[in-house]
Amino acid sequence: MKVALVNIGRIVSGDFRHPDRAGDGILTDGGKIVAIGSADDFDLSSCDVVIDADGTTAIPGLIDSHVHITFGDYTPRQKTVGYLESYVHGGVTTAISASEVHVPGRPRDPEGVMALAVAARRCFDTYRPGGMRVHAGALILEPGLTRENLVEVKRLGVWLVKAGFGAFATPYGYAELIGWAHELGMTSLVHTGGSSIPGSSGIWAEHLLHLRPKVSFHVNGGPVAMPEEGFARLVDESDIALQVCTAGNLRTTLLTANLLRDAGQFERLLIATDTPTGSGIMPLGMLYTISHIASLTEIPPEWAIAAATGNNAAVYGLNSGILDVGRDADIVLVDACAGGSKNDAISALRNGDVPAVGAVVTDGIPRFVGRSRNTPATTRHVRVASSKVVQQFTAEHG
CATH class of the missing domain: 2.30.40.10 (Urease, subunit C, domain 1)
Incomplete structure (x- = not known):
């Protein structure tokens, strides 16, 4: 056409x-x-x-880089049908999986999490709710996964790995798996802040600086932010992309944006929603966070738009966003x-x-x-x- x-x-x-x-x-x-x-x-x-x-x-169409999809245009977390199509009416044209952790009874063994990621990836290969492009299938990192397992899921099309919901004793346990993912050219995503679901633990700056993921998910909290001193450390001591989400802490959203601007590293700021979660679904979530940054800081609106489009595209290697x-x-x-x-x-x-x-x-x-x-x-x-x-x-x- x-x-x-x-x-x-x-x-x-x-x-x-x-x-x-x-x-x-x-x-x-x-x-x-x-x-x-x-x-x-x-x-x-x-x-x-x-x-x-x-x-x-x-x-550009907005890229929501933190969406907890499951299968089809349905979220069991909020029992809502058609939410992705509704996000298109909020200007979102691309969604990136933050892992299919909300699938009821989700598996926790290596074979199960591999199957879940591959199935989600394949289901959205050609399915575009409302015309939205969905990058599904983020492998939830669990104890017992091997490098060979990551090689296999990568061969089957999975390119995202997610740390933060696995059964490790401490967040440091993810380090070896994240290292393997990077060797294979996969994109690593790590939950940041307080616990968001039963059974998960807080992940703070000291953990991220050890793990060195590609993206710190909802660095402003999902929904609870990490200790204050960690924000400057992540900006000054790493090159990790720092994602802020509508469902997180607004004050630390603004703090993160200002720190990255002042450091001359604004390309590391990513805007997303972290939905559907306990905060609900947010068809206008991306626009709200853009407006918060544009009106409550000295950052130009055009830059805030870029954090929701071109910055996301660059970090995730997408051809959209610009x-x-x-x-x-x-x-x-x-x-x-x-x-x-x-x-x-x-x-x-x-x-x-x-x-x-x-x-x-x-x-x-x-x-x-x-x-x-x-x-x-x-x-x-x-x-x-x-x-x-x-x-x-x-x-x-x-």
């Missing part, structure tokens, strides 16, 4: 170092962005769909909410407001155009200007 987004008021790239892209149009074809610039240079007659952005702001030629065509149109005090999405974020979502495109396919089910209406009128596709791209029919 060939899709053009025209009459865009501003293109925010998702790259905090170069936050803006010149132009008022984005052209996509075959699921990739093929041009960004003046829409006058596009051959709109060859497009299957043309979306008139009416001056709204284009941003609006640039050759990147995956995951695009969201946002605006100030109708009736609000600000006139554009970036000003609204700086004011602490959640922006309105006017359209979501994933893999080059419009999923809805006009209005999100989960936000107020946009100030401007996003619409389908022309379409050769027999499809109503509305919240009800998208």
